[in-house]
Amino acid sequence: MNWTYLNKDFITREEVKISPFDRGFLFGDGVYEVIPIYERKAFLLEEHIARLGRSLVLTGIKRPKKWNKIPEIIDNLVERNLFDNQSVYLQITRGEDSVRNHIPDPKVEPTLFITSSELKVNPYRLNPEIKGLAVKILEDPRWDRCDIKAVTLLSNVIAMREANIEGKDGVIFCNKGKITEGASSNVFAVFDNLVVTSPESNQILSGITRKHVLSLLSAKGIKALEKDLNLVDLYKAEEVWMTSSTQEIQPVRKIDEIIIKTKSPKDSLWFELLTSYFY
Numbered sequence: 001m002n003w004t005y006l007n008k009d010f011i012t013r014e015e016v017k018i019s020p021f022d023r024g025f026l027f028g029d030g031v032y033e034v035i036p037i038y039e040r041k042a043f044l045l046e047e048h049i050a051r052l053g054r055s056l057v058l059t060g061i062k063r064p065k066k067w068n069k070i071p072e073i074i075d076n077l078v079e080r081n082l083f084d085n086q087s088v089y090l091q092i093t094r095g096e097d098s099v100r101n102h103i104p105d106p107k108v109e110p111t112l113f114i115t116s117s118e119l120k121v122n123p124y125r126l127n128p129e130i131k132g133l134a135v136k137i138l139e140d141p142r143w144d145r146c147d148i149k150a151v152t153l154l155s156n157v158i159a160m161r162e163a164n165i166e167g168k169d170g171v172i173f174c175n176k177g178k179i180t181e182g183a184s185s186n187v188f189a190v191f192d193n194l195v196v197t198s199p200e201s202n203q204i205l206s207g208i209t210r211k212h213v214l215s216l217l218s219a220k221g222i223k224a225l226e227k228d229l230n231l232v233d234l235y236k237a238e239e240v241w242m243t244s245s246t247q248e249i250q251p252v253r254k255i256d257e258i259i260i261k262t263k264s265p266k267d268s269l270w271f272e273l274l275t276s277y278f279y
């Protein structure tokens, strides 16, 4: 049995139902988080909740009544479900309106939905020697508020679908020659032992893993800069990585048709960071 949580009840996946009048369905009017669970414990939960709170403020979506209970509800849901390592998906939409109207009725109560699935072990942990990711570069087609973790992900879906059809593992978006981020990850590159990642802005999501990796680097005394990352430089990088809560850190081997000259994992920074990821 797979348990989910909707508004105030734990219900099974088969039982869960949401009205098509929910603004999440009609307008994509909602925000979300994906929280990794290791050995049944949420990782960096406070950071995820803080970002969710920010997304609610920026969209003017109300906090659900159970807001303060969310950590407890996640714990309970994780206990009910099968796997020790899970990926918790939490979504809050503006709620169910009586008619479809762009202007939301202020009386509408938000919908809180939480579900979880198995979090697969990062394949680069199981075998760091496997080939790095092959990614496709695409001009960033998205809106100018990518800092909000909105459920409205059609551009990302179209991009990932296109890359997948071409046999690629992922997408890196680029805005007039500057890397923004991946379709569901942030991007890092290493040049002469200097780590670079695009700065926070409205054009990227401030990844929880991105921040975690920056703090790991700082704890190790490794120099990292948050500055513009040019596509032309990316091809010449010593290492390129993608980071996200479910991918952790994964190395890139191929960008479009260009192969990044990679070192063995034991000589690579991505592997050192992955090895010390939980410290």
Ligand code: PMP
Binding pocket: 034, 181, 182, 183, 184, 185, 186, 204, 205, 206, 207, 208, 209, 210, 243, 244, 245, 246
């Ligand atoms: N950028 C985008 C567009 C994403 O969808 C994600 C994954 N949610 C990330 C970056 C990485 O964020 P996080 O490290 O918080 O998972």
